[in-house]
Amino acid sequence: MRKFSVLVLILTLALFSAACSSNNASSTDKSGKTKSDKEITIVIDQNFITLDPHNAGDTVSIYGIRSMYEGLVGFDKDMSIVPALAESFEISKDGLTYSFKLREGVTFHDGEPFNADAVKANYDRIMDDANNLSAKRSLKFVDSMDIIGDYEVAFKLKEPFSAMINKFGMVPMISPKAIEEGTKYIEANPVGTGTFKFVEWKQGKTLEVEKYADYWGGDQTNVEKVKFSPVPENGSRVAMLKTGEADFVYPMPQQNVKEFKNSKDATIEETPSTIVRYVSINTFKDPYKDLKVRQAMNLAVDKKAYIQVVKNGFGHVLDSTMAPETQYYAKQKSYEFNVKKAKELLKEAGYENGFESEIWGNTSSESVKGMEFIKQQLAQIGIDVTIKSMEEGTLSDEIYTPEKPEDAKVQMWYVSWSPSSGDADGATRGLFSSEYFPPNGANTAYYDNDKVTNWIKEANASADPKEQEKIYNDIQRTVYQDAPWIFLASDVNLAGHNNNLEGVYVAPDGVINISKAQLK
Template sequence: MKAGRKVWSVLMLTLIIAVIAAGCGGGNGKNTGGNAQPGNSAGTTKTSTKDNKDVVIAVNANFITLDPHNASDTNSISGARTMYEGLLGFDENMGLSPALATEYKISDDGLTYTFTLREGVKFHDGTDFNSEAVAINIARIQDEKNNLRLRKSFAKVAKVETPDAKTVVFTLTEPYNAFLNKVAMAGMISPKALEEKGENIVKEPVGTGAFKFKEWVQGDRLVVVKNEEYWQVGVPKVDSVTFRPVPENGSRIAMLKTSEADFIYPMPTEQVSEVEGVEGIKINKVDSTIVRYVTLNTTKKPYDDLKVRQAINYAINKEAYIKVVKSGLGKKLDSTMSSKTQHYSQQNGYDFDLEKAKSLLAEAGYPNGFEAEIWGENDSETIKGMQFISQQLAQVGIKVEVKSMEGGTLSDMINSAKTPEEAKIQMWYVSWSPSSGDADGATRGLFSSEMWPPAGANTAYYKNENVDKWIAEANKSIDPKVAKDIYANIQKTIWEDAPWAFMGVDQIVSGSRDYLNGVKVYPDGSINIRQAEVK
């Protein structure tokens, strides 16, 4: 019986690979972000040069917002970070680094954070950056009427004091061990611009960053230009950067080959071997904090049944997923977060087992499976992933309709539901990376019952009283060892509750022309262009 199952699994895997390769391979399809033509073959690509300092970066999806206090998708975070800075920032390993603050001190009880601000910094509109600007930004974040995504990250801030222009003091209601990471997420907006532009600040950013806003044409381009008055000497080194959303994989790779794009991310994984080692093109790989998963709406039948959720996990061959969808550039997800994320704890189980999946479905009252739908964005790789999942689940009788949508439309579909009863979402194939770099960023927004849409990204509508309690306890812990133990309990419990189909962890792959240096994709998937340089 074991040998027979193994042969059957191999035959099914071969069939799935053939179907997906035929239907979803990167091609020269419609380019929604530019006018790329099919590139030359890899063997004829020549070493290239660039005679200007205007850089083009092709990404896989649209920007949803440029509000640094409300961005949650990786592309929007990347766009906002070109123009905005926080008191702290992140280095290429997601460690904290100085930015608008040169230093900070934390009181022994973990309640008071005192920041010394960088002097001589100006916003893009010429106004001074100072402690009062920080206070105004935090007030905006905390204002419930604004309903910004960062609000819960600053909910424990009781008061913000500004004893002088270069000093700001945060007093918390209770210890919050992820606070510094949240501070790094909060880009500072010009108070003058907030007053004059109002809601238009979302589309017309005014920060302190190395680049200034020029234009944003939704679905076509975001253009930022050099900030001549930037506080860091010698930065930036290019005149402008244009981001172009190009969902179709084949179009992005064609743009790279023809130098219509100087940098592309993500690099289509199925085409890495085609261009790797080719003159004129560099391939960059980084281990990531990006996890791929399918949220299962735990408030709706049949996903409210634990056995159904577990069956879905057993029915999907995660190793085949990495091979087929990610071209081997990644690994199976074995917890609720990547091993590169703070306080990660490895879990066991949910190995591919069709018989176990069928048995669990039968026990749950679905011996013949059921009909379902899965949502996702409309880029090539996401569609490929959803089709793979649909093929896998069909083996146990779950008939999945694939529904791909543009990112903004998908976000509206999810966040327009004010209550779980209004939610139409069943399954959502998506990725998440804690852009704050901490375990809280990989946990609270996804699994706390306070973070159901539209307040957060808990699109599984998952609720576990112990998990809610532990998240609060972990945040209060000043001792990292205690926090690590708590997060281990959180990950184990969520893993067993299976509000997700746990898929994989990405290896980040980007491509660039060899004349471009300094553009980096961080482990959270955000693109950093501050050190971009054309040589």
């Protein structure tokens, strides 16, 4: 009996010790997978394309980058400008000089100091034509940069640019040491100043970042590691949230929202969005050159049905070129669903029997569903659409590689856009100015209207908000009537998270912010 009692005591202590060890170090989700108690998994719908903060254009890459990098200024939850690596800034009365007082005591993740020289190294890299970086578009109006002191810099503009301060928020700062190593090093080894620092990127699988112990802003998060996992299939993302394998899911499939209404384990967050959904139409090609054809395509697509079928009721008819949450939004008279009128316009354009067409899009469940909906709708007026679905990186290459409009193969592109800078310029210039055809910008409709291009320049040069508002109203009205897109919907951001996670949110531009993540 004595030996038996001792054996029971030993086994009990061993089990208790193991349990304590487990509680302190790791947890097991309902799928049976084990992870650290201070680690979270964020499940997204697409792969990251690049981690070069000066060359990212897609939203997914941008929020991967923002987890590790910061700019001179940043954006809060409402897309308002807030101080970041610069503790303050001043704009001259003539709007031509932007002066920044930099934070002292900030270090990059590799230990390099952040100072005026670091800002200069980033500026020089971006402005070097040989690098061909997309961030140069944000600094298009900058003429020069001067170092005033160790922690003070000034940018001088060629001409006034009303949205300039927002553009500074889109330019993250890279360690000068990493810049010296070159672009390939930067792409594989991100080195910023953010709350989290780079661990590993398995392209197409996961991006891992870990807490940066020496972050200048102090201890903002109790999360030690974050893993981003791309999962294009809607059902799989939902299942991972249910089992606890995912701590945060974005986008949350609209059709699954009701499942979590009374859940004790997970919460669905519904927030305003500046994201717009549309089909970009290549106006450089026949038959899309014809305005009547493009207007017919808009009339043939039932936008309210699109929101119900594809978005499960979460969204609003896109009644302008930008979402209502965007600066200087002006509502337009939307294209009402009218198949009869659409057929009449096609007949007038010489396409009574319709024509064959092709639509491109990525591989996410929602994109495929959206393209299928467009195919069905356009079939009503004799347009026979072939769907071509591609992985995001391949799709981006196909869209942005052509050097000239005549080389572009795309006919229609099912896509979304959000101004990451939060301003009207970000929702307009790169999409509708004739100076921003690919690869220079995102005018993938190859929309060419001299009045619109000139208005964009006038709006940028004006310092009068009322004048800017009037100009952007004219731009929205003209572009909407010219129909270089099939205007579909503006989004509602839907994200799901486990109830023990706080502080992670989706901004109106669709970017996930993890800087203040907290596990309860």
